[in-house]
Amino acid sequence: MGAIVTKTDAVLFYGRHDARLGSIEIGDPGPDEVQVRTSASLISTGTERWILTDRFSASGTPYPCVPGYQRVGIVTKTGSNVRDVRIGERVIATSGSWTGGSIPYWGAHLALANTSRSEIYPVADSLSNEDAAGIVVAQVGYNAASRVSLGGDDWIVVYGDGLIGQCAAQAARARGAKTILVGRRRERLELGAIYSADHVIDSSAGDLSGQVKEITGGRHATAVLDTLQQRELQLEYVPLLEQGAGQIVYCGHAIGDAWADMSLLQACGLTCHFVSDWTRERNEAALSLLTEGSMRLAPLVTHRGTAAEAPGFYRMLLDKKEPFLGILIDWSLEQ
Known part of the structure; x- marks a missing residue:
């Protein structure tokens, strides 16, 4: 046949x-x-x-x-x-x-x-x-959160209220970190407050640094997970990180010329990670979190x-x- x-x-x-x-x-x-x-x-x-x-x-x-x-x-x-x-x-x-x-x-x-x-x-x-x-979108968020070195009692700030940001916040919380989701869309932030993050911030309200420090009690964030990757946002969130110890995970998509101020990153001594694509191991890890309900x-x-x-x-x-x-x-x- x-x-x-x-x-x-x-x-x-x-x-x-x-x-x-x-x-x-x-x-x-x-x-x-x-x-x-x-x-x-x-x-x-x-x-x-x-x-x-x-x-x-x-x-x-x-x-x-x-x-x-x-x-x-x-x-x-x-x-x-x-x-x-x-x-x-x-x-x-x-x-x-x-x-x-x-x-x-x-x-x-x-x-x-x-x-x-x-x-x-x-x-x-x-x-x-x-x-x-x-599964793959969940895996991107998992991948971003997995790159951060945690020390205990950590705050992670996630930039971007889309699915990648929501999944990154969920995965970071599954690792034991306290999470802040930053975005501009009311409907997404409302969902994020219920399902993804411990706190949400509407960045259009201004004074992001003040809002974050009020939530963290003045402490620096351990890391920023950046799903948006825009130069002006980098200038906004770098002060949230401790000089010489802060971490940034870039987990969006960009082509063409650099969109980050590399001299600023170097001057502040920040550790940067870039995530892309998927692997079977990471898909299986994200699937495990979805199955147990830690990610939704x-x-x-x-x-x-x-x-x-x-x-x-x-x-x-x-x-x-x-x-x-x-x-x-x-x-x-x-x-």
Whole structure:
């Protein structure tokens, strides 16, 4: 019998600012692949907006492409070399794989796709699809928080109230640190105060240093986790750190020229970390925190919809006229 080719719905970026629901063809999984029918996928709002506007990479976005790098679903087929994944099992998958037509820009926003066994993660029954679908975003936050050297009774200030900032604050708190989430969006800060941080600060109110010191009792922060990476913000938060001992973890995305004042960092003797990408070890660590409830994504999902509604979500990202945080595509409603 020949290989079976299935046409499947997919979110496609056809060009700058042009996101539509289309279709691609998926063949049988390769020997080391697992085929997963998607139940839900979570939009990585920052990364995917960069891709849709052709600003993520200096080499440009290869349109047309299928975006996304995190989904949860049910195994439908396994490759001949795969022995430890069962058909019918619920799993997390990251990148999708297929040949011909539109290429995967990681490729997770689609109804069906093959994924390398190395990028498949079993999911506990207790973990909701909304939590499981955001594994890579959770991992970025975990990665940022894990870089900080803690000494006990630590304060960590997280800049940015998006999903990365929320996850970084949750992961830092899971390590025992006291956390302050800094942002400008009221709706996000309200969620952050409930689910992510010990304290939240609206930076638009001014006097950030005074607000932080009031919370910490005048103590310096052990570290700043910076998801925004803007020069003017660096000038704002460097005084929060102890000279010669403070730490900064840059956990946003930037291309092009430097956006940080390196001479200031050197003069203050600060330790800096840069985080990027994902590893299996870090995904598994974040998954463990999600499973035990120390990290939560489900309560941060503000928008849910079908695949047919996905193009509207991307227009919302571009327009920025409506408050949003987590955005989930529910593929089960299409099946």
